[in-house]
Amino acid sequence: SLLLTLTLIPVLASLILKPKEERDTLLVRWIKRGYLPLLAWSLINKKTVVVSAIVLLVASLALFPLLGKEFMPTLQEGSIMWRVTSIPSTSLEQSIEISKKIETALAKFPEVETTLAMIGRAEKGETADVNYMEIYTGLKPRDEWTRSIEDLADAMREELEKTVPTSVIAFTQPIQMRVEELISGVRATLAAKLYGEDLAELDRLSNEIKNAIANVPGVSDLSLEANIGKPQIRIKVDRESLARYGLNADDVLTVVRTGIGNQPVSTLIDGVKRFDITARLNDASKASVEAIRNIPLRSASGAIVSLAQVAKITTAEGYSFVRREQLQRYAVIQM
Incomplete structure (x- = not known):
């Protein structure tokens, strides 16, 4: 088939396929009247055409910073x-x-x-x-x-x-x-990120920035990330009271971690499966701040003391999360 394509088919095509007269449409003839003289002039004045094209290219690049840019249009x-x-x-x-x-x-x-x-x-x-x-x-x-x-x-x-x-x-x-x-x-x-170490200072400055941005025309949905206001129970041990009862801070932390925080105390192995065994207080013993105050501890002498006797228990509002980027804390003003 390749041999026939290279030998016979070209001969048959020249005998059978007769060329037809090519005629331009009215629109093409009208365009050629202006295009052909311009093409002839351009071929004669090559340097002028090339220099003009370069000047126009540089001029268009100079306008690039003035154009709007967006990664993904809305x-x-x-x-x-x-x-x-x-x-x-x-x-x-x-x-x-x-x-x-x-x-x-x-x-x-x-x-x-x-x-x-x-x-x-x-x-x-x-x-x-x-x-x-x-x-x-x-x-x-x-x-x-x-x-x-x-x-x-x-x-x-x-x-x-x-x-x-x-x-x-x-x-x-x-x-x-x-x-x-x-x-x-x-x-x-849009978002503005404010970096710093002190969370309270970040909150103060981000609020000031938010108030300043609020005056900018066209800004909408302006807000700060609500990261403060999470209710917390804070337990701060009293070392003098601990020493008086023959206890140490680790005793208190163990009770808090295990009784309230569900810390595993052992592991159950069933073939290749492992299950954590946790020991924790019943719900009534941690249902309120007052109940937590009354959590019992055994002193070195065997006496029973309440958690409130060896620690200061308070409620406060804390941070629900802390944002970090490159190991630095930051706050976000979003709009």
Whole structure:
């Protein structure tokens, strides 16, 4: 077949296939009247053409800094994702109640088709506490909307802020939110990171920065990450009292870790399987601060003393999490 292709077929093609007269269309003839003289002039004046092209290229590069740049343009995804952050002390049951209120409020809008609340995190998802939730809002087809996505989002945000005034509400879209997290590690379109060592100083300065940014025109959904306000019980041992009863700090810490914190005390081995054995206090012994104060300890002499006799037990608000980047603490102002 290769031999025939190289020998016979070209001969047959020259005998059978007769060339036809090529005729340009009216449009092509009109274009050639201007193009051919310009092409002839360009071939004669090659240096002028090349220099002009280089000048235009450099001029276009000079305009590049003035052009808008964006890693991923904002898409009209046809759905909305609401980021809702409550105070850190919010329990799972309270978050569920908040999500129900939000879903009820969103259902009032005729453009809304479905809503789905996601609280906390999935088993293999990114870290998130139960006070944070994402509300997916599926919208009807675009031709059934009565307003633009921006106007709809503003109206929804206003309604949600009335429904849950203690929560921080932020608007985004599902794909947009994940891309923003991949770029900056923050659930926001823009974020300012403030680095430092002292957490209290970071809180003070981040609040000042937030107040300054609030005056910038066009800024919306401005908020700080709510990382303080987590209820804590603090147990500080009194070393003088410990010495009086013949105890040491490790005795107190062992009772706290084991009785309250579920520290394993042994391991059960079943073939290749291992199961931790934990010893802990019953629920009544740690149901309240007063119950924790009365946790018994045995002194060196065999006497029973309460935890409150050898330690100072107080309640306070602490940090639910501390953000770090490159081993440095930082606070986030997001918008």
